[in-house]
Amino acid sequence: MTWRIALPAVTRWPSRALLAASLAGWVLLPLLGHGAQSSAALCLSYPTLADAPRGALAALSVADDTMLAALSWIVMVVAMMSPLLAQPIVQLRLRSLTRRRRRAVALFAAGYLAIWIVAGFALVTASAAITRLAEHLGWPALAITLTIAAIWQAAPLRQSALNRCHRPPDLSAFGLAADLDCFGFGLTHGVWCVVTCTPWMLLPLTTPAFHLPLMLMISIALLLERIAPARPAAWTWRILPGQKVAGVLLRSMQWSVR
Template sequence: MGYYLRLLGRGAVPWLLLASLTGWGWLLGSTAMLSVPVFCGSVPLAGYALGWRGIEQVLLFNPPLRLLLAWWLMLLAMTPLLLVQPLTYVWRRSLRRKRWQAVVLFVLGYVTVWTLSGLLLLSLLVLAQVWLGLSTTQSLMAALLLCLLWQASPLKQRCLNHCHVQPRISAFGLDFIVDCLRFGLSAGAWCVGSCWPLMLLPMLTSQGHVTLMLLCMLWMLYERWQRPRLVRWYWPLALRWRP
């Protein structure tokens, strides 16, 4: 954690903090972009409509482009500060005249992975609530249980460990472009593997949506500040007994 505190006031931190605050401000202050909470409360409940007709009703009230914009807004608010370490590495490993190009390539790869993952998560959410006939409460309880299991699993820890990997970045030519883009794609993929249940939870709540988003973001930051650990089961809420 001390590493991140030393970065405050310089490097990528001010830009990422500004991006995150912009996302939160846009979410709280713009009625046009409050489509994420609208989505959370507008999926038909069990018994309203099942099958393809139910999905058509969801898409009628929540156009795909609107859902995608809402997902990007969530990303803008919740994920920038997760990129302090990788973007600082990209910035320092690039030539001065190529730094912004490296940052743009990395962010492009990172956002691409999260966008595709968001489309998958939103699709699964719609299918669960419409085809399986789950109510919002049932979906939230199922997602919470899934989140707790995933948080404790070895796969979660493996993904979290890989979030700290810093690959080689070439200085020139096509290799430079490929390395920066590949780093963004891999960082996005491991970040999705680590954080996807925490991104899913706020989409299932209409009351306290923004508060839950903030809590999930703070937990993701706390996890990212931790050092890599052995890949095994970790129960976050388990008390350690000491003789």
């Protein structure tokens, strides 16, 4: 007699390689974070941003710190986003000639990361502005980012962007056109991913005390949301990402005797 939890198989989508990349990111993050605590790193040394809200751009003036900050940011994106890339990478591999598959995934990843690096600058600037606004108003920054994230979560535009994340790529198969299409798919997928996830990413950025736990929670929530089927774009009360899937999961976690 064996006991098994009936988890939806879709939770098993992320490949081992993607899960390993994500796990490595999560292991590295605290190390990098603690190491950079004294520096003005972009996303991990939040106290610098929070305590001295002169902004991330000022922080960027120190080249070493910038490098470390950029590295931290990339590691964070890898940790949080790798599991979300299971579906597009599978779709990409299926539509690539066998000998081009690795190259296709590498080009996709390059395009995807490029978008997130650009988004990183925007996000840090936005989080600095929110921190300043919070101080000015005398409100907790968390309240402001939560409000922004909740409104965005409820908006049809966000669901539209999320639906586009599910869209299989249209790729050329041969030559330079195939390379460009794979890179382009990384870029467009990155854009839809950034549009979908950005407000939630502001949460850890503006809440330095809990940034790692918050990031982990948001990662799980976004992954749950991602495995749910696409639905029509409309205003919704589901303001927590993945809340519907979490409900289904909870209901289905029945112990079954086999």
